[in-house]
Amino acid sequence: DIVMTQSPLSLPVTPGEPASISCRSSQSLLNSNGYHYLDWYLQKPGQSPQLLIYLGSSRASGVPDRFSGVGSGTDFTLKISRVEAEDVGVYYCMQGLQTLLTFGQGTRLEIK
């Protein structure tokens, strides 16, 4: 199984400041087709998760451009250029390179 490890698990951020969340996988997420099978999701309080970034760095439709995904191999980062109050919630990375799809533990972003 591919284990996904996120850090930090809790992230207090001042509005307007940048934020980043790290996700490391126990093995490379690079597929032979050249894509990294790594997605990022945000679960806002009381809601279903929503897709932010797919295949490592592609922003989903409707996602603000302050969100970006970078990384390769086993190390990935979700970056928020300027945090807004609506960004609070739990962020999950997810790998889909193996049939057993797995998620990170989640990172809780809160506003200072």
Place this chain on the structure above:
Amino acid sequence: QLQLQESGPGLVKPSETLSLTCNVSGDSISSNSYYWGWIRQPPGKGLEWIGSIYSSGSAYYNPSLKSRVTISVDTSKNQFSLKLSSVTAADTAVYYCARHAGYCGGGSCYYYYILVWGKGTTVTVSS
């Protein structure tokens, strides 16, 4: 606009079978190259993939649940279903149905892009 809606009992007794259905509206479950999956979230915890199915009926399961899980698709009703047998309190969770992209080949599957999620349904296992 594609929408997914889970339905089923909110309370299941230990050792019985949990049965949920996801109704798909706004698109045909048979159209496009998407997979239809179930993901659950125990209270206060993270997300766990249960399994996914293609419209052809090919299903793939989490090995930790495989002996107890069956996912099926009913194209005539535009819905897919989850059955989880011999439930215990550890199966108490919010259960989400979702649509995602991916492909399977050479004995492996590659998944991504879970764009559409249901609102989730809470299932409690208790006598």
